[in-house]
Amino acid sequence: MENKQPSIIDLLIETHVGLERQGPGSTETTCKALGFLGNLEQISNTADLGCGSGPQTMELARHLSGSIVGLDMFSDFIGVLNENADKQGVGDRVRGIVGSMDDLPFEEESLDLIWSEGAIDNIGFEKGLAHWRGFLKKGGYLAVTCPSWLTAEHPAVIEGFWSDAGSGLDSVEHNVAILQACGYRFIASFALPEYCWTEKYFVPREAVLEELLKKYPDDETVEAFVAENRYEVDLYSKYGQHYGYVFYIGQKL
Template sequence: MEDITIREFEFALINEFFTELERQGPGSPEETIRALSFISNLSSKAKIADLGCGTGAQTMVLAQNTKATITALDLYAGSIDKLNVTAEKLGLQNRVKGIVGSMDNLPFRNDEFDLIWSEGAIANIGFEKGLNHWKNFLKKDGYVVITYESWFTDERPAEIEKWWVDAVPEIGTIAHNISIMQKTGYIPVAAFTLPESCWIDNYFVPQKARQEEFLKKHAGNKTVEDMIAFMRREADLYSKYKQYYGYVFYIGKKL
């Protein structure tokens, strides 16, 4: 019971930290559009689900570059509130709706979606488990588009291996992840790596000022101090070992 409380507290703190930032994970509008260019046949009747959407940076890019209707889902209510306000501000509220829910228990109908999108979030429930569950909600020939932490090489230094295996026990190489897509019933369409700017300029750099502000706001809070130390180590490890890993966009079509 105590464990659950601590974890929930940390989840709320992490989200309080990140919802003030433009993005909650590495990515960029350019790379979202690049991934979208592999998807054909999205008419104004098309339906997209954006899972683990956060405050919706990529959701708005999807809405502005398609005519589809988008349901964006995240576990954190604060992010969903922010996403719905942004959709309204951009005049997209008729096509974009944020809802609170969990990616591993989706509140959708079978075969409902033409496209399931998810940037930087599937590791929270597991790559294979997510692909298996999400397939139920895709139409035949529907697409799944995911960014996921991946190894770029077959071997890597022990320090970075341990860090990532602790964070994402399932982490694998690009070839391995493509084989999981095939095993779970998708035809691989494309895979490409996110450039470094998605991590550095859009993820680590914007965190710096927020970290200072957050430490001041929560002065004396050991959980916050540990959380910021973890984030700083994540950035240091990235600059040291970025040739070994990164986010990869995986695009698959349901069989």
């Protein structure tokens, strides 16, 4: 029997739901960012926004003893997070919910920590920081990754790729100034190393793309989807020294 023709959203979910991560990152960089926060024992309420299937949510759960809510727009990803939380015996304090990062369902000033890896650029760095601040307690922490320029040279092809994807790139200095203007004390920033893109994300994703091409033979939507994903890899291999995900860590003033 032939497989039904998938939409781009179907393909996005089908590609990513079985992957360990849905974007560049790693356990090591999640832990490095956590290392910049103060006393972890005092963190009792955390939200992980755009959590995907929750690789970093589960890592946070290993270091924090309080409650952690992962939020994502796709129920398939949230299903995986909740299954993993149950399997690892932390389902009573780690839960995934479906929701939107620009309309958070939390009480004002209720969170000690807002975490977000690879997601804030979907709503805009400044808009996200401004909206999320209201949900943090005074002194609460924020740790987010956002694609950023790493050099003064900004290749037009990269500029075009990211703006077509709906998010622009800014320099680290610019983003730090935005973070401060949004009412946070700047604590630290660091760029994710290359293996967070390649080994942790592109390589496992490519294996799934190969399977998609076999599953949906001669499907133009699938071919275009795979080509776009491979183009992203190609761009990163050529221009990756100029841009990357940067972790920004701050504290609500």
